[in-house]
Amino acid sequence: xxxxxxxxxxxxxxxxxxxxxxxxxxxxxxxxxxxxxxxxxxxxxxxxxxxxxxxxxxxxxxxxxxxxxxxxxxxxxxxxxxxxxxxxxxxxxxxxxxxxxxxxxxxxxxxxxxxxxxxxxxxxxxxxxxxxxxxxxxxxxxxxxxxxxxxxxxxxxxxxxxxxxxxxxxxxxxxxxxxxxxxxxxxxxxxxxxxxxxxxxxxxxxxxxxxxxxxxxxxxxxxxxxx
Amino acid sequence: xxxxxxxxxxxxxxxxxxxxxxxxxxxxxxxxxxxxxxxxxxxxxxxxxxxxxxxxxxxxxxxxxxxxxxxxxxxxxxxxxxxxxxxxxxxxxxxxxxxxxxxxxxxxxxxxxxxxxxxxxxxxxxxxxxxxxxxxxxxxxxxxxxxxxxxxxxxxxxxxxxxxxxxxxxxxxxxxxxxxxxxxxxxxxxxxxxxxxxxxxxxxxxxxxxxxxxxxxxxxxxxxxxxxxxxxxxxxxxxxxxxxxxxxxxxxxxxxxxxxxxxxxxxxxxxxxxxxxxxxxxxxxxxxxxxxxxxxxxxxxxxxxxxxxx
Numbered sequence: 001x002x003x004x005x006x007x008x009x010x011x012x013x014x015x016x017x018x019x020x021x022x023x024x025x026x027x028x029x030x031x032x033x034x035x036x037x038x039x040x041x042x043x044x045x046x047x048x049x050x051x052x053x054x055x056x057x058x059x060x061x062x063x064x065x066x067x068x069x070x071x072x073x074x075x076x077x078x079x080x081x082x083x084x085x086x087x088x089x090x091x092x093x094x095x096x097x098x099x100x101x102x103x104x105x106x107x108x109x110x111x112x113x114x115x116x117x118x119x120x121x122x123x124x125x126x127x128x129x130x131x132x133x134x135x136x137x138x139x140x141x142x143x144x145x146x147x148x149x150x151x152x153x154x155x156x157x158x159x160x161x162x163x164x165x166x167x168x169x170x171x172x173x174x175x176x177x178x179x180x181x182x183x184x185x186x187x188x189x190x191x192x193x194x195x196x197x198x199x200x201x202x203x204x205x206x207x208x209x210x211x212x213x214x215x216x217x218x219x220x221x222x223x224x225x226x227x
Numbered sequence: 228x229x230x231x232x233x234x235x236x237x238x239x240x241x242x243x244x245x246x247x248x249x250x251x252x253x254x255x256x257x258x259x260x261x262x263x264x265x266x267x268x269x270x271x272x273x274x275x276x277x278x279x280x281x282x283x284x285x286x287x288x289x290x291x292x293x294x295x296x297x298x299x300x301x302x303x304x305x306x307x308x309x310x311x312x313x314x315x316x317x318x319x320x321x322x323x324x325x326x327x328x329x330x331x332x333x334x335x336x337x338x339x340x341x342x343x344x345x346x347x348x349x350x351x352x353x354x355x356x357x358x359x360x361x362x363x364x365x366x367x368x369x370x371x372x373x374x375x376x377x378x379x380x381x382x383x384x385x386x387x388x389x390x391x392x393x394x395x396x397x398x399x400x401x402x403x404x405x406x407x408x409x410x411x412x413x414x415x416x417x418x419x420x421x422x423x424x425x426x427x428x429x430x431x432x433x434x435x436x437x438x439x440x441x442x443x444x445x446x447x448x449x450x451x452x453x454x455x456x457x458x459x460x461x462x463x464x465x466x467x468x469x470x471x472x473x474x475x476x477x478x479x480x481x482x483x484x485x486x487x488x489x490x491x492x493x494x495x496x497x498x499x500x501x502x503x504x505x506x507x508x509x510x511x512x513x514x515x516x517x518x519x520x521x522x523x524x525x526x527x528x529x530x531x532x533x534x535x536x537x
Contacts, residue, residue, distance in 0.1 A: 049446060072451075075445075075448040075449055075450045075451075076448065077448075078445075078446060078447065078448035079447075079448035083446050083447075089439065089442075089443055091439075091440055091443070093254075102443075102447075103447050105240075105243050106444050106447045106448065106449040106453060107447070107448055107449070108237075108239075108240045108450075108453065110239055111239045150447075154447070154448070
């Protein structure tokens with residue numbers, strides 16, 4: 001569960017990036033967060049990952065108040081959130097298997113566990129056959145699948161996807177969205193930050209729209225929706 | 228998870244980080260090589276200074292042993308009184324050895340030195356030793372810097388007429404010893420600073436090359452130590468390799484020089500005796516390894532603190 005209560009974030013320049021934001025996302029939900037660039041989406045992601053501290057308000061994730069998470073405990077907190085980025089952020093010098101295994105190495109999983117779980121995760125995203133390929137040998141869609149596998153291999157409760165289809169063509173974008181939907185059906189809370197209104201409209205999920213740091217819409221896509 | 232599982236996990240993480248540290252060195256070949264070369268130069272110079280230093284100190288100590296304090300007695304002092312003084316001298320910590328020279332021995336030695344070939348000139352003194360009151364002790368010291376303390380003590384003893392000492396020799400040797408020490412420490416401090424600076428540079432480059440990887444690691448939930456470990460390994464390995472190379476080089480070089488000098492300059496061999504290679508390296512190996520690894524560790528730790536906010 002993700003809850004933001006009266007959350008504001010103002011940078012040093014004085015302009016509020018987020019202003020009195022109240023959001024509640026239940027466990028197992030699939031939610032889109034929409035907004036133009038500069039609307040405050042990136043700030044929201046950074047706050048959820050505790051890369052930034054809110055100027056005001058409280059954020060609670062999986063029952064944990066983020067203001068109470070100490071610097072030392074940030075790594076343990078982040079292990080509950082898988083993240084996917086627009087530009088994939090894969091390690092270019094490592095193959096598909098190693099990129100996914102890397103996420104498990106980082107959390108100090110045993111070699112035995114890595115050998116068991118990485119192939120399963122690669123099968124889930126449909127890349128088992130390409131486990132030896134380097135990122136540059138893959139299409140954009142395939143690279144994003146690897147990134148999703150990496151984000152999920154440690155079984156986080158929440159998957160945060162920041163513009164996951166931003167660098168993909170229409171076909172690949174839809175394949176990724178269907179994969180995210182499938183992951184959500186397995187019980188993972190999925191939060192997708194995007195500005196692709198076509199996908200949002202067709203997926204027919206809950207949409208939270210942010211404009212100039214303020215939530216202007218929270219609900220299903222409708223005729224009254226404005227971005 | 229079982230206890231064994233935890234141990235296994237820690238081991239795999241340890242080896243993973245060692246592997247990553249070694250990969251860092253490989254990926255960053257040019258800077259790593261430069262660091263290893265500088266570290267090698269530092270440790271090599273350290274070794275050269277150490278070998279020179281210990282050999283020099285040894286030579287100075289041998290020279291010190293040749294500087295004697297001489298104690299003369301008042302006329303009429305009995306042999307028992309002189310023996311008692313001898314016993315007191317023997318108890319002093321700064322005394323390495325001492326000899327008692329009787330008046331007769333002193334005269335014999337004088338005759339040998341000054342009347343050699345003209346012994347008939349000394350015959351007039353056959354029954355009248357001109358050095359009748361010259362029975363004395365020759366005292367050799369462990370440490371010439373303690374000479375004045377001993378002289379003050381000896382002058383206070385009953386029956387002692389005069390104490391001869393070579394103040395200049397003592398002071399020169401003692402000052403020389405200190406000078407060697409200061410130069411040694413000064414050079415080492417400069418070398419350590421240069422080595423730390425270079426390790427700093429190498430690790431900084433390593434961090435910038437792996438910036439993206441570090442950012443991902445942090446987002447995935449890597450602990451601070453996990454992010455830092457490969458860089459520490461990198462620094463420590465550079466230090467280790469940078470110590471082993473010069474140590475091996477120094478070992479063969481030292482042996483070769485000692486043998487060369489012994490063969491080619493035999494006359495020096497009488498004046499100077501080198502400390503055996505094993506005696507030098509029994510200290511030099513652990514100290515250099517510790518120094519190399521220590522510089523590598525401290526250098527990388529400093530860089531991480533400055534450039535890696537985890």
